[in-house]
Amino acid sequence: MKHRFFVYSLLCAFFLALGLPVMADKKRGKNDGPESPSIQDSKLYFSDRVFAAPSRPFMQRIKTDPADAPIVVTGLPEGLHWNADLRRVEGRVTAPGTYHYSVNLILTDRADSALVPHDVTLTVDERYAASRPVMGWISWNVFEGDISDKVVRATADQLDQLGLKEAGYNHLIIDDLWHAPARNSDGTPKEDPAKFPQGMKAAVDYVHSKGLKFGIYSDAAEKTCAGAFGSYGYEKTDATQYALWGVDLLKYDYCHAPTEVGEALSRYRTMGEALQSSGRDIMLYICEWGVREPWKWGSETGAPLWRCTYDTRDCWKGKPGGIGVVQSIDLMKDLWPYGGVHRYNDADMMCVGIHGKGKSSSDLCATGPGMTQDEYRTQFALWCMWSSPLLISFDLSQPISEDDRAMITNKELIDLNQDELAQPAEFVGQYGNLYYFQKPLSNGDVAIAVTNVGDKEEQFRLEFDRFSLAKGLRAFKVRDCQQRTDVGAVKGGFDTKVRSHATLVFRLSENIEIANIVRRNLKKTLGIDESEKGVSTMSSSVRKRKQK
Missing domain, CATH: 2.60.40.1180 (Golgi alpha-mannosidase II)
Structure with missing residues (x-):
């Protein structure tokens, strides 16, 4: 920390000597909500909370507007460096811990040109070594309120038997309307006894017996999107019960809740803290549809993933309010500075395999419902490129075509999605x-x-x-x-x-092989030694490994 402030002081002195004032980084107060105005006004886009595993590759990319706006990064921990050409922090940090550094934008296009520092917190912990975008199945598109113990067991069987679990689809998530009409008399959440006659824990145990993880749904208000009881005011009670059931993930919606960003942050943080104190490792999945830009504040709640769009529709183009593939591209394409390890921008469940047979997924479609195979392949490929969670949502009890199966189990695309750098395209x-x-x-x-x-x-x-x-x-x-x-x-x-x-x-x-021939020819004919200049974005250590 002392080193960081020493370097920062030298940098400030340098800019002051040039007549450039140093502007203090705006700190958020208790009720300020998440940051965003200061970064946007400064034309700087990046994550201020980032994560890495010890000795594993780390990368943080930074976007500016204009693209060549001058920036410097100071106070980096040992093992990291600033790649000015590619505008990214990269390297490996060996020791676990919490580190701080500054991304400094040099504002030279205004009369009061200045150095504007923005703090970044890097948490290095072994638990992030296994962090990857979630893969699995989610119930809403084809079942809605017809979710049941029978559906859960049949889906778990098919995830196992069709080779989908082996391909990485290891989460089974039930969405809205699993609830009884009301809570138990002691306030604990209750499953609908007609849908889950053996109780929720029996369904969860069955999913676990297949080597899968179980996800459940709730809402940060008094009621859910479909009108069941929500978790607002019952966060600790619900988190405790989810832990007793053996739940591994909570999809937490935001229907019927206040619109303010600060209130959303507060409600998600409250549930995040309740899950962390529940005695079980339960992942918080933020689902407020990107309205309040959760990619800027979601990590403050303990969540590693957040929805960035309204519900996707089974179509290439959606009507106003509907999200087809075209709308997904427009909404997701500029969010790459906010992704990374334990920071996953979610483009919502995929419609691959539904073929127009879904329920709400068929609404608000300008084309379809249903898509061509090329359109489904585009959806799957871009979700993989964006490091978005990969959640399939078709009825696994129905026959699946070999083309669909090959598409969603394409290891080469899945490897891009699950790459440990977790950098969105x-x-x-x-x-x-x-x-x-x-x-x-x-x-x-x-x-x-x-x-x-x-x-x-x-x-x-x-x-x-x-x-x-x-x-x-x-x-x-x-x-x-x-x-x-x-x-x-x-x-x-x-x-x-x-x-x-x-x-x-x-x-x-x-x-x-070809690169070495080119280098030798350049050196021989022009006297240029490309080995000294570095012709690759790869590190020398990577090139050495590839040559072995």
Whole structure:
């Protein structure tokens, strides 16, 4: 801590010597609610609470507007450094603990040019080593109020028998309307005896017997979205009962609750604290639909994931108020600075496999209900690129096509979603009807995606220089993650095509053999030693591992 303030003092002195004032970072008071105005006014976008596991790769990316706005980062703990070219903090911290550093925006486009510091808290703990976006199944889209013990057991069986658990889908979450008409006389929550005749614990135990985790639903108000009893005022009571039942996750909705951001933060924090003191490790899943920008304050409640949109619909385009894939892209594409380990931006449950047979998922659709396979593949691919939770929601008791099964068990796409860096794909830009995304991976590879939102097939040249993570790399091994085939060794880019509403996903690895030939030729013909300049975004340690 002393080192941090020493460095910060030197930096302040430097800016004062240049005549640039140092502006104090605005601190939030007890009733201020979450931060956001100071960051937005300063044109700076990043997470102020971040997480890592000891000795594991860590990355925090920072976005500014304009993109080249000058920033400096001070007070970094040992093992981390500021990559100014890619505008990210990266490295590994060995020792567990809580660390603090500052992201400093240099405001030079105003008359009162200044250095504006913003504090970041980094928590390093072994429990984050296993933190990944949640994968599983959730009941609402096809069952709504028809959820029951029978449905739970049948779904648990199918998750196991269809190989979905093995693929990573290890959560079974029941949504609204599992409740009895009223609580027990002692105030504890009660399941509907007609739906769960053996009691909730029996259903939970059965799910656990299949090697799965169990999630339940409630609301931060007096009643839930569908009108059952909520948890407001009963947080400790409900958390204790959930622990006794063996619950592993709580999806916590926000219907019938006050609109203020500070009140939402308070209600979610209260439940988060109740879960933490329940005697069981129960994950809090914030579901207030992104209205109050929970990606900026959700981690203060103890939650590692938060919904960023209203409910998704089983369609390519939704009507006003409906979220089709197109609306999901618009809402999710700029949230990448707020994701990371133990910080998951949730694009909501997927509609893959429903094929227009859902209930509320068929509402508010401008196209459909139901989508083409290319549209479903786009949804699945982008959820993977964004490090969003992967929650399927179709009826597993019905036959599943081999195409659907192959889609949702595509290991190469799931590996992108579950990568330990947990970095959401960055929106690179729109080129006509093509949306470009890039995603850094823990081994130094780069994933890129191209989505065609137009109504016609597009033929184009995929230029690597459009991706900042690929600039400077002279040669790649390119893998098509959708088709699970090798494209081959590529330099600079390649010609390809993408169908209407489809998404291409490629994984780029530096081709060491070709890169070494290029370096030797540059040195021989031009006297340029690229080995000294560094032609790759990969660390030297990663390159050495790949050469072994």
